[in-house]
Amino acid sequence: MAVLSFVEVSQGKIKKASVEAAYYGSKVAEGLGTDSIAVVLGTASAEELATLGTVGVKKVLHASDARFNNFDSKAFTKAVSEAANGAGATVVVLSFNQNGKLLAPRICVRLKAAYVPGAVELPVFNGASATVKKNVFSGKATAEYQLNTEKKVIAVNPNSLSPVRGAGAAAVETFAPEMADTDFASVVKGADLIVGEIPLSEAELVVSAGRGMKGPENWGPIEELAKLLGAATACSRAVADVDWRPHHEHVGQTGLTIRPNLYIAVGISGAIQHLAGVNGSKVIVVINTDPEAPFFKAADYGIIGDAAVVVPKLIEEFKKQKAAH
Amino acid sequence: MKILVPIAKVPDTTSKIAFVDNNTKFNPDGVTFIMNPTDEWYALVRAIELKEKQGGEVVVIHVGLADSEQIIRKALAIGADKAVRVDADPTDAYFIAAQIAAHAKTENYDLIIAGKETIDYNSYEVGGMVAELLDLPCVALVQKLEIENGVATIKREIEGGTETVEVKLPMVVCAQKELAEARIPNMKGIMGARTKPLTVVPADATEKLTTITSYHLPDKANECKYVSPDNVGELVRLLHEEAKVV
Numbered sequence: 001m002a003v004l005s006f007v008e009v010s011q012g013k014i015k016k017a018s019v020e021a022a023y024y025g026s027k028v029a030e031g032l033g034t035d036s037i038a039v040v041l042g043t044a045s046a047e048e049l050a051t052l053g054t055v056g057v058k059k060v061l062h063a064s065d066a067r068f069n070n071f072d073s074k075a076f077t078k079a080v081s082e083a084a085n086g087a088g089a090t091v092v093v094l095s096f097n098q099n100g101k102l103l104a105p106r107i108c109v110r111l112k113a114a115y116v117p118g119a120v121e122l123p124v125f126n127g128a129s130a131t132v133k134k135n136v137f138s139g140k141a142t143a144e145y146q147l148n149t150e151k152k153v154i155a156v157n158p159n160s161l162s163p164v165r166g167a168g169a170a171a172v173e174t175f176a177p178e179m180a181d182t183d184f185a186s187v188v189k190g191a192d193l194i195v196g197e198i199p200l201s202e203a204e205l206v207v208s209a210g211r212g213m214k215g216p217e218n219w220g221p222i223e224e225l226a227k228l229l230g231a232a233t234a235c236s237r238a239v240a241d242v243d244w245r246p247h248h249e250h251v252g253q254t255g256l257t258i259r260p261n262l263y264i265a266v267g268i269s270g271a272i273q274h275l276a277g278v279n280g281s282k283v284i285v286v287i288n289t290d291p292e293a294p295f296f297k298a299a300d301y302g303i304i305g306d307a308a309v310v311v312p313k314l315i316e317e318f319k320k321q322k323a324a325h
Numbered sequence: 326m327k328i329l330v331p332i333a334k335v336p337d338t339t340s341k342i343a344f345v346d347n348n349t350k351f352n353p354d355g356v357t358f359i360m361n362p363t364d365e366w367y368a369l370v371r372a373i374e375l376k377e378k379q380g381g382e383v384v385v386i387h388v389g390l391a392d393s394e395q396i397i398r399k400a401l402a403i404g405a406d407k408a409v410r411v412d413a414d415p416t417d418a419y420f421i422a423a424q425i426a427a428h429a430k431t432e433n434y435d436l437i438i439a440g441k442e443t444i445d446y447n448s449y450e451v452g453g454m455v456a457e458l459l460d461l462p463c464v465a466l467v468q469k470l471e472i473e474n475g476v477a478t479i480k481r482e483i484e485g486g487t488e489t490v491e492v493k494l495p496m497v498v499c500a501q502k503e504l505a506e507a508r509i510p511n512m513k514g515i516m517g518a519r520t521k522p523l524t525v526v527p528a529d530a531t532e533k534l535t536t537i538t539s540y541h542l543p544d545k546a547n548e549c550k551y552v553s554p555d556n557v558g559e560l561v562r563l564l565h566e567e568a569k570v571v
């Protein structure tokens with residue numbers, strides 16, 4: 001028995017979302033009294049991989065085959081499943097991030113394992129079965145999924161739990177799954193990365209704004225506040241639709257779903273379709289001139305006021321706070 | 326080119342979410358059901374566009390009971406050529422995927438375009454499961470899809486940007502926003518939809534791998550704490566000391 005987590009590397013570095021998955025895997029392993037193992041596909045240094053020990057991973061199975069440097073769902077499914085079978089894993093944990101969202105359901109079919117997509121808490125075991133909580137109805141409710149099979153696959157929602165780092169280094173072992181060239185179905189032609197900005201899907205802090213800003217020329221303070229906090233910027237669909245902001249910033253039911261620690265919404269009314277993408281945020285701050293704006297019902301902190309006045313003040317106060325600490 | 330589009334039925338986005346029977350069942354009272362927006366706006370429309378350009382056929386498949394007829398007819402009105410309904414209550418993703426895969430095995434589709442997720446269970450899983458059951462390549466979170474000489478050129482979302490990949494057909498694609506512009510069915514489409522073939526087939530026996538045991542609505546949301554616009558420093562203090570997020 002073992003718990004296997006799939007850890008993604010990008011440019012040789014472990015992804016933050018995968019650290020959470022490995023930590024989650026270690027917690028499950030601890031509960032079951034078994035070992036936490038990780039599998040890594042693609043180029044990475046042994047020193048980098050050994051750091052998984054700090055989140056409880058005992059052993060890392062590393063397939064350094066360079067063909068894994070590009071994601072291919074078919075090839076990755078085969079390799080991770082082989083690692084799971086080889087390690088006798090009863091639970092496989094992945095991040096519910098871009099690649100995990102596709103990889104996990106494929107692995108679950110291959111292992112004939114029950115799967116919970118987007119777990120927000122640790123599983124509760126009850127004999128051979130387990131229940132895991134996940135968000136449903138775009139964050140408006142949660143459901144308990146009971147996993148009925150011996151093998152289980154869990155994809156963890158990013159930002160659901162904060163890894164506590166300890167001491168320790170994981171042992172890194174070579175893993176050589178049997179891969180044919182035909183297993184790799186996709187040929188990567190190029191990537192288009194938004195540089196210099198924090199990817200919204202990974203951000204812990206997000207500053208977001210909507211139609212209350214009155215025009216694209218007024219986004220300066222929003223960007224300044226985000227930069228000061230090390231936050232990503234987001235927006236409502238209404239402003240992306242009129243090209244005040246790029247579409248990749250739009251959050252909500254038809255845009256990105258995010259779960260940052262802090263979501264600051266400026267001049268956004270809080271339509272139900274917008275809330276669907278952000279109501280998993282830990283803390284929500286709303287700044288709006290309208291005391292009746294629906295967003296205040298979902299907010300933890302609110303300021304009823306004009307964005308043009310409040311945001312610059314907020315920048316000043318955060319600067320003061322930074323200087324004091 | 327033969328394209329299959331799996332479509333799901335979901336509660337309308339503005340539905341009141343409530344549960345009954347001791348929080349074990351979704352309460353459908355007063356809820357309007359619609360075609361899953363991602364399936365309707367992006368997956369289906371892109372399939373129709375590809376057919377319009379290159380010829381072929383678009384088939385929609387839905388796993389659900391007879392009360393789904395309306396959304397299936399809508400898909401036909403938008404421009405699908407025929408429809409298949411697998412007659413079963415869809416209560417497990419693996420079960421749903423197995424039905425779609427069983428149908429696809431008999432039909433030799435060049436392309437299957439599913440939605441990335443439904444707006445009720447938000448699982449992002451059916452497309453990937455279908456691909457694995459058919460041993461096909463699959464790319465998800467797809468924003469752009471062109472087909473030329475049996476090769477798909479795809480733009481997909483990755484962390485912090487997009488990536489372009491090429492994949493040989495047949496394959497499965499999971500669609501998301503930007504893939505197409507939604508189409509509204511016109512009168513001709515609506516009339517035509519009535520006579521397009523809709524085949525109802527029984528479900529394959531497949532076990533359910535999961536069971537939802539209960540649902541929960543969030544505890545009454547925290548009362549919003551208001552801070553005066555003249556005292557913004559207080560907000561910074563609360564975020565630092567109370568919420569501990571900055």
Ligand SMILES: Cc1cc2nc3c(=O)[nH]c(=O)nc-3n(C[C@H](O)[C@H](O)[C@H](O)COP(=O)(O)OP(=O)(O)OC[C@H]3O[C@@H](n4cnc5c(N)ncnc54)[C@H](O)[C@@H]3O)c2cc1C
Nearest residue numbers: 210211212236237238252253254267268269271273289307
């Ligand atoms: C099927 C469907 C899917 C959708 N998907 C999404 C989605 O994914 N994401 C999304 O965001 N929307 C989505 N929408 C649109 C959504 O319903 C709203 O129309 C949209 O979110 C409104 O954007 P907004 O809050 O920026 O604008 P508005 O609703 O116009 O709100 C502007 C707010 O700014 C406030 N304001 C005005 N002046 C100031 C000022 N000086 N200072 C501070 N506040 C001020 C106003 O009081 C108001 O509350 C969807 C709609 C549909 C029908």
Ligand SMILES: Cc1cc2nc3c(=O)[nH]c(=O)nc-3n(C[C@H](O)[C@H](O)[C@H](O)COP(=O)(O)OP(=O)(O)OC[C@H]3O[C@@H](n4cnc5c(N)ncnc54)[C@H](O)[C@@H]3O)c2cc1C
Nearest residue numbers: 331388415416417440442443446447448449450451536537
């Ligand atoms: C009473 C009830 C009980 C349920 N119990 C469970 C349970 O125990 N376990 C469980 O996993 N789920 C359960 N569900 C949820 C339901 O079966 C989900 O539809 C399923 O889990 C798939 O997840 P999803 O809808 O999020 O689809 P996603 O994987 O998010 O959907 C992706 C794409 O797959 C396609 N698709 C999805 N559903 C269908 C369909 N029915 N027909 C054709 N294509 C489709 C669409 O293209 C869609 O865009 C229950 C639902 C109900 C109403």
